[in-house]
Amino acid sequence: MNKIYNPKRADWTDVLKRPTQTVADIEGLVNGIFEEVRSNGDGILKKYTKQFDKVVLENMLVSEAEIEAAKSLVSNDLKEAIKLAKSNIEVFHEAQKTDRVEVETAPGVTCWQEKRPIQKVGLYIPGGTAPLFSTILMLAVPATIAGCKEIVLCSPPDKEGKLNPAILYAANLCGVTKIVKVGGIQAIAGMTFGTETIPQVYKIFGPGNQYVTVAKQIATKYGVAIDMPAGPSELLVVADDSASAAFVASDLLSQAEHGVDSQVILVSTSKAIIDAVEKEVAVQLEDLPRKEIAKQAIANSKLIYVDNDQDAIDLINEYGPEHFIVCVENEDFYIDNTQNAGSVFIGNYTPESAGDYASGTNHTLPTNGYAKQYSGVNLDSFLKSMTFQKINEEGIQNIGKAIELMAEAEGLQAHKNAVTLRLNSLK
Ligand SMILES: NC(=O)c1ccc[n+]([C@@H]2O[C@H](COP(=O)([O-])OP(=O)(O)OC[C@H]3O[C@@H](n4cnc5c(N)ncnc54)[C@H](O)[C@@H]3O)[C@@H](O)[C@H]2O)c1
Numbered sequence: 262m263n264k265i266y267n268p269k270r271a272d273w274t275d276v277l278k279r280p281t282q283t284v285a286d287i288e289g290l291v292n293g294i295f296e297e298v299r300s301n302g303d304g305i306l307k308k309y310t311k312q313f314d315k316v317v318l319e320n321m322l323v324s325e326a327e328i329e330a331a332k333s334l335v336s337n338d339l340k341e342a343i344k345l346a347k348s349n350i351e352v353f354h355e356a357q358k359t360d361r362v363e364v365e366t367a368p369g370v371t372c373w374q375e376k377r378p379i380q381k382v383g384l385y386i387p388g389g390t391a392p393l394f395s396t397i398l399m400l401a402v403p404a405t406i407a408g409c410k411e412i413v414l415c416s417p418p419d420k421e422g423k424l425n426p427a428i429l430y431a432a433n434l435c436g437v438t439k440i441v442k443v444g445g446i447q448a449i450a451g452m453t454f455g456t457e458t459i460p461q462v463y464k465i466f467g468p469g470n471q472y473v474t475v476a477k478q479i480a481t482k483y484g485v486a487i488d489m490p491a492g493p494s495e496l497l498v499v500a501d502d503s504a505s506a507a508f509v510a511s512d513l514l515s516q517a518e519h520g521v522d523s524q525v526i527l528v529s530t531s532k533a534i535i536d537a538v539e540k541e542v543a544v545q546l547e548d549l550p551r552k553e554i555a556k557q558a559i560a561n562s563k564l565i566y567v568d569n570d571q572d573a574i575d576l577i578n579e580y581g582p583e584h585f586i587v588c589v590e591n592e593d594f595y596i597d598n599t600q601n602a603g604s605v606f607i608g609n610y611t612p613e614s615a616g617d618y619a620s621g622t623n624h625t626l627p628t629n630g631y632a633k634q635y636s637g638v639n640l641d642s643f644l645k646s647m648t649f650q651k652i653n654e655e656g657i658q659n660i661g662k663a664i665e666l667m668a669e670a671e672g673l674q675a676h677k678n679a680v681t682l683r684l685n686s687l688k
């Protein structure tokens with residue numbers, strides 16, 4: 262890990278650079294695949310599945326028989342763990358339901374807001390290097406609570422052309438309506454345009470590698486909404502001498518093992534904890550099965566010493582981490598002053614993994630600094646807010662004159678007439 266002492270503010274942009282490619286680096290490839298899928302559908306999905314996933318598929322749609330077979334391949338212990346996680350995610354997302362908001366803005370003018378589900382949603386479940394079945398819970402549970410009718414899931418097949426049984430089990434448990442074996446750019450293009458196998462959707466959700474993330478951003482050009490850019494995982498920890506170096510190192514490695522383009526950062530006002538965490542990372546890394554991946558992510562990662570808490574929080578807000586662990590004595594200072602972070606984890610006994618799986622919060626979160634303007638997935642991500650109004654005779658008399666004057670000032674006579682006719686009818 263690179264150690265940096267008191268970086269100057271002018272250098273923060275360079276110091277905090279992510280190791281991922283930019284939209285500009287990938288969009289040429291994405292645009293090409295999108296155009297092919299738009300014109301030729303399933304055949305192109307299969308072509309790119311062969312090229313990128315190294316498997317030739319006859320049928321991309323998962324059958325009932327495959328779902329049934331998967332049930333017996335998942336251990337009872339894992340089923341119970343999935344059910345516990347699902348239950349906590351349900352509780353937290355159910356609690357996000359809001360009542361309709363109704364106000365009489367002027368006598369006789371009633372306005373209200375209600376939420377309605379997005380009818381057709383597409384869920385992308387990453388599977389390139391690890392089958393992230395936990396992501397199904399994070400997306401399908403709120404989609405179901407919101408009342409989405411059609412829930413399509415795409416995930417890349419393994420070399421045998423299969424999806425991991427836990428993916429099929431979780432998808433079935435959570436009410437997914439269609440499961441398709443396709444990943445990467447081609448899956449996002451398929452959900453954007455619709456193909457023989459994949460229904461077109463209104464909004465695409467889910468994390469993925471940088472190809473998936475850029476493809477989702479390009480999908481918006483074609484009128485599809487997306488949750489947010491949720492790319493390679495990242496974690497920033499702020500720790501002082503009250504933190505356990507071993508715990509901090511384990512958290513940093515937990516996100517480093519996601520992919521070679523993940524990034525983890527430790528910020529501290531203590532040189533002692535920086536040195537201790539550096540040593541712990543080296544020790545714990547050696548025992549990880551995904552050591553080669555984590556090692557590359559760790560090479561992109563930083564240990565940053567700053568003199569004081571104010572510099573630390575300014576730097577953290579400038580970075581806008583996907584995950585932010587606060588492990589310091591004066592935790593309230595950091596909690597109160599965090600402006601930009603996807604999800605915040607507080608104290609020595611709150612590992613980031615808890616939010617990844619089972620505490621109840623959503624793990625689909627903005628990366629690459631997008632926490633400055635995007636929220637992580639939540640119940641509202643699957644809903645649209647609609648407004649309604651009803652105006653009676655008294656109401657139109659109360660606000661009619663103002664509408665007429667404003668319409669006239671904008672030079673829009675027909676707008677004015679729509680009010681004038683009604684006012685005249687009441688004379
Ligand atoms: N931000 C979040 O909320 C969040 C949550 C979970 C996971 N993640 C991230 O999701 C990612 C999962 O990545 P993954 O690769 O394991 O799975 P993935 O499913 O996102 O991507 C695999 C697909 O990428 C495509 N691909 C691979 N190499 C390509 C190339 N050179 N050109 C074009 N397409 C290519 C293939 O089609 C393959 O099917 C990780 O980066 C992880 O950090 C983020």
Ligand SMILES: N[C@H](CO)Cc1c[nH]c[nH+]1
Nearest residue numbers: 393395396494495617624
């Ligand atoms: N940490 C990931 C979000 O960036 C989510 C995840 C799924 N499985 C394990 N982790």
Ligand SMILES: [Zn+2]
Nearest residue numbers: 494515516617
């Ligand atoms: Zn994770």
